[in-house]
Amino acid sequence: MPTAPSPHDTGVPPAPTGSPALREEAEEVLRRLVGDPAARLRDDQWTAIEALVAGRRRALVVQRTGWGKSAVYFVATALLRARGAGPTVIVSPLLALMRNQVQAAERAGVHAVTVNSTNGEQWGQVYADVRAGAVDVLLVSPERLNNPGFRDEVLPQLAATTGLLVVDEAHCVSDWGHDFRPDYRRIRTLLADLPDGIPVLATTATANARVTADVAEQLSVSGTRTLDDVLVLRGSLDRESLRLGVLQLPDQAHRLAWLVQHLPDLPGSGIVYVLTKDAAADVAAHLNAHGIPAAPYTGATDNAERLQAEDDLIHDRVKALVATSALGMGFDKPDLGFVVHLGAPSSPIAYYQQVGRAGRGIDDAAVVLLPGREDRDIWQYFASVGFPAEDDVRLALSVLADAGRPLSTPALEARVTLRRSRLEMMLKVLDVDGAVRRVSGGWTATGQPWAYDAERYARVAETRTVEQQSMLDYQATTGCRLEFLRWALDDPEAAPCGRCDRCGGFALPQDVDADAVSAAGADLDRPGVPVEPKKMWPTGLGALGIDLTGKIAPAERPSEGRAVARTSDLGWGTAVRELFAPGAPDGETPVGLRHAAVQVLDDWARDLGLDGVVAMASASRPVLVAHLAEGLARYTGLPLLTSFQLRPGAGATRSDVNSAHRLAAVADRFTLPDEAPVAGRRLLLVDDRVRSGWTLAVASRMLRRAGAEAVHPFVLASGD
Incomplete structure (x- = not known):
């Protein structure tokens, strides 16, 4: 494959529009790509290739999966490289897509390489090969486009030397699309920095009229381009x-x-x-x-x-x-x-x-x-x-x-x-x-x-x-x-x-x-999922006035706990989602969940050597937590040793905040009025649900500091 280490001012004229020879050359590349000596380009495939190679235009191809969109950009790449153009840059969203495309390109004699999160040790060599003109196609993940080093050092050179820019799965550019990805918006900057006359191809199988128009408009951001300058090919x-x-x-x-x-x-x-x-x-x-x-x-x-x-x-x-x-x-x-x-x-x-x-x-x-x-x-x-x-x-x-x-x-x-x-x-x-x-x-x-x-x-x-x-x-x-x-x-x-x-x-x-x-x-119907203990305090707590950093001391952690179900589970997940649905009233533990709770306890706690039960405090569901703790104490025959209490003014906490703020909201939220009963005991700590895990971490730390030998959390639900 001819290489082109120089930028685009090579003086190589575009192929004549509608050239039969160009189409035959394109179909010969296609035959190598698909391994079929009888392969022919679809009419819209040829229209797109001709626009890119002969017209150096910008095009958006919206065609069904399996239609052959990748054939368009690999064939166009081969033709453009043969005419002295620089390498093709393909912005591709998923690693599976990259792996498949690298393999497909090699069949057509197109040398393709990729830059993504899994091959960082190869980036230096890849960039050197691109600069040397030894690469025909560079596939990059959209996340790379906003990496400072890539954006400031590699991207400008790519923009200056690219022979063809391809935006695959282009519906991700549009926030109207079903799979909008913010990293794709960086492509607009890359488009604006391309020299005049560099063809651009965007492809997708899933764009309705609104998304198609949005993507086409974003393709036309450079210079005086208008939407009329973007070729849109929508097929059945x-x-x-x-x-x-x-x-x-x-x-x-x-x-x-x-x-x-x-x-x-x-x-x-x-x-x-x-x-x-x-x-x-x-x-x-x-x-x-x-x-x-x-x-x-x-x-x-x-x-x-x-x-x-x-x-x-x-x-x-x-x-x-x-x-x-x-x-x-x-x-x-x-x-x-x-x-x-x-x-x-x-x-x-x-x-x-x-x-x-x-x-x-x-x-x-x-x-x-x-x-x-x-x-x-x-x-x-x-x-x-x-x-x-x-x-x-x-x-x-x-x-x-x-x-x-x-x-x-x-x-x-x-x-x-x-x-x-x-x-x-x-x-x-x-x-x-x-x-x-x-x-x-x-x-x-x-x-x-x-x-x-x-x-x-x-x-x-x-x-x-x-x-x-x-x-x-x-x-x-x-x-x-x-x-x-x-x-x-x-x-x-x-x-x-x-x-x-x-x-x-x-x-x-x-x-x-x-x-x-x-x-x-x-x-x-088999309930029970592990509740893993927190092992590290969130970073940046000092900015919130909380003097906690690094690892949580093993002597202050809870042991692994249990939840009846995750809110996302297929089985008991439905019951706990309904129990904690917005607007659902506080009340006693539903009968079905009572039976599930004791089943989990029987399967999990028989060898823990528990000595007593401690109830958490809850601003939103105090009846539920108290009923669950009292019921489990009666079922196991263990004493309900004590209950946490809320400090005055403590209301419900937000669940839609980050880990540091969740911890800050509960770090000084609770009191333990009577510490004496927990000393030397192995405790079952009962709460209604665990979201971030910080309530259980804070409460367990208080219990361990009060002398508890072990703390085993138990909740009805895990997850938001």
Whole structure:
């Protein structure tokens, strides 16, 4: 492959528009890429390639999964490199996508390398190879774009020497999209810094008309470009291989039983999508226990385990990966035989994106949705963690402005109330807006004027609500399933597919074996999850006037505790979610949870040598906590030794703040009126729920300092 170490002023003229020779050259590259001597470009593929290579234009390609968007940029890269252009830079969101694309590029004789969080030891060599002209394609994660070293040292050179910029999964650029990612907004800066005449390609399979327009406008940010200068190619979103169906089942036990009974009959191997990481672990364990090879796959899964899971699915060593949305864009298995959703995503657009993984290289693939009544609670939770309120944003800007030096994210976290994930998201948005800047050592305020766009944030939130209702409408529709999804994506060619359960082309099995339901119910009804003790105090507590740092002394920690269930669990999670739902009244422990609590206690505490029970104090649910502690004391025959009390004026604490502020809210919240009874005792510390774990850490520290030999926390619920 010819190389081009020099910038773009090579004087190489673009190929003539509409050149038959150029198309033949492009199709020869395509044949090498796909390994098929008879391969031909689709008309829209050729239109996009011609615009990039001959016209040096900016283009947005919105085409269904499996259409061949990656072929466009690899073929265009080969043609541009042959004409002396610099390397192609592809901004790619997921590591799975990068790995697949590097392998695909090599087939076409295109040398591709990647820069991401897992190969830091290779960055220096990669950058040297790019400077030497030995690299045809550089794939970078969007997070790299705002790394200070990459942004200040590497990005300007890339902008000056790039032959083609590709933004893959471009719907992530738009905050109207279902998968907006703040790091993608940095791409606008990269676009603005490109020299004139550098082609740009953005691709996605999941963009409705609003998102398409938003992305196209952002592509036209350089110089005097207007939207008219962006070529938009939208194709049909029909997927002839997909057979869609929805099955309403009464509860989680029936859904798990359906999976056990019918997953083995679905074609090949595939993906079972769930809404939470806890559900991924639980469902994978249940399938394995019933002889169906499965592995969990979430954002929290170790990278090596994720790589192994992907490889196992690609080579059919497992029947299914049980995955959250972490397995989405970019995972490429052409013969993926099915996608089953145990719980519905919050929008038809997100759903279309996920089911698009199936049936890319086979004639028939099954797509099954098994919605649950808890889906809306989960949607509501994720919707609640959107862009922060203006007061929170202004406070962060003020703290940065007053600091007089860069503040790291942990240091800033101690001075504001936002949780780490929301704080980082907010800072990335503010960075692109010019209000803050990420530098070596943390973040600084720029002092530039900044306006809180409340109207836009409200419109985005309203859009999310509309999407959620649309997902419910999809489940209830009497019309064609695929047509519904295509209309949701503003596909003007949407029409009945003739292949779904509504069109009569897919007979979704509805029988559920009673024994399988009983087995699933028994699995779900088995309560009890560990409550891990805190081992480190949060950073930055000194700024809040709290003199606690470093490790929590082992002699002041609680032991591992137990909760009846996590709020995200498939089984008892429903009961605890209802118990702690906003507006739910305080009251005695529900009968079902009483039985579950004593079952957990019997399984867990028999060898702990407990000597007594201590009750926590609660501002929001004092009746519940007292009733639970008294009931467990009666059941075990242990004495209720004492109860914590709230200091005067202590009200309910906030759960939507970061770890340091959660600890600050409880550090001096409680008193222990009578310490004598706990000395030398092994205690069961009873509370209603654990969120951050800091209430239990503070109370256990007080008990251990009062002489308790051990503290074993016990709660009904774990999680927000």
